[in-house]
Amino acid sequence: MNIEKLSSAFSNVLGLNGDKITDDLSYGSLGWDSVAHMKIIAAIEDSFDIMLETEDVIDMSSFKKAKEILTKYGIAF
Amino acid sequence: MESLFNLNGKIAFVTGAARGIGWQTALMLASNGAKVIINDLADSENLQTKIKDAKEQNIDLTTLFFDVSDYVQVKNAYSSIFKEFKRLDILVNNAGIMEDSMISTASEAHIEKTFKINTFGAIYNTQYASRLMARNNSGSIINISSIIGTKGNAGESVYSASKSALIGLTLSTAKELAPLGIRVNAIAPGFIDTDLVSHFSEEIRQKTISNIKLGRIGTPEDVAKAVLFFASDLSAYITGQVLGVDGGMII
Incomplete structure (x- = not known):
């Protein structure tokens, strides 16, 4: 399931339980800092076997936004 | 004991690798086990011959031609x-140009071209x-x-500035990327025998060598050995450093 893959990319990097990964999770909270951001990007790219555009790396400011961005890469949620 | 120079299984990418320091670096990394992708602006018969010759020595090089100063081409x-x-372990930002000009006569086109290739290219990559x-x-x-970037030289202020910028890039990215396990170092070659300095007159060449304590011009291999050091686990605890490879040159 794509949503589970995305959710575990976030939870593994941030060291959080899956139930903490909601649409409201956003950059700057729960340990999601600039270093974690690069790790989340790497984890997402690894899980879905894609390479994100730099603009999308910059725009990915919440879990909800991550889903929106990945939709552009043909990943459905 | 396994060699600390061993790059088996590593993927390396070298920009501006059709000749000079880039080419020797590619050979050095590949002969120590890395899978090496070489970049330059365009393919040439001469390069294909060199690649074929390398292959006969069991050195396999992959090519990827694009302009490092073009953001979209870098992205692609x-x-x-x-x-x-699927991965990348080693990047050597080597692509560069050197055009001499006094500050008073440096054209806008020269300034932009130098920075686009030497500096922006390295940042994009x-x-x-x-x-x-x-x-x-x-x-x-x-x-x-370059030693011109660390020490400066009359008649090369634009080149010097573009190469000094790589030191700033090295120092900052070393700090920023360390938490991601990525090391960043710079090499500042001195007077190295490449096409970049082939236009020097014999007189200038000898005068330059007289300022080198080890008494000879450097070879691209001399620089490639330093690249191998930084690429390998021998330098596992070294980041954010600028290493002069100049034979004790005074400039």
Whole structure:
């Protein structure tokens, strides 16, 4: 399931339980800092076997936004 | 004991590698086990001959031609590295040009071209390479600066500035990328026997050599050995450094 893959990319990097990964999770909270951001990007790219555009790396400011961005890469949620 | 120079299983990318320091670096990394992708602006018969000769020595090089100063081309290049190899372990930002000019007569075109290739190119490549490296929580980036960038030289202020900028890039990215397991170092070659200095007159050449304590011009291999050091685990605890490879040159 794509949503589970995305959710575990976030939870593994941030060291959080899956139930903490909601649409409201956003950059700057729960340990999601600039270093974690690069790790989340790497984890997402690894899980879905894609390479994100730099603009999308910059725009990915919440879990909800991550889903929106990945939709552009043909990943459905 | 396994050699600390061993790069088996590593994927390396060298920009501006058709000749000179870049070419020798590619050979050096490949002969120590890395799978090496070489970049330059365009293919040539001469390069294909060299690649064929290398192959006969069991050195296998892959090519990826694009302009490092073009952001879109860099982006597409890393997409193709990702598609084909899935990872990147070593980046050598080597592509560069050197055009002499006094500050009073440096044209806008010269200034822009020099910075686009020497500086922007390295920044663009670092941006994309570090993202591929971050996936494995490891990597080594080596920026080829210049003694002109660390010490300056009359008649080369624009080149000097473009190469000094690589030191700033090295120092900052070393700090920023360390938490992702990526090391960044720079090499500042002195007077090295490449096409970049082939236009020097014999008189200038001898005068320059007289300022080198080891008494000879450097070879591209001399620089490539330093790149191998930074690319390998021998330098596992070294980041944010600028290493002069200049034979004790005074400038």
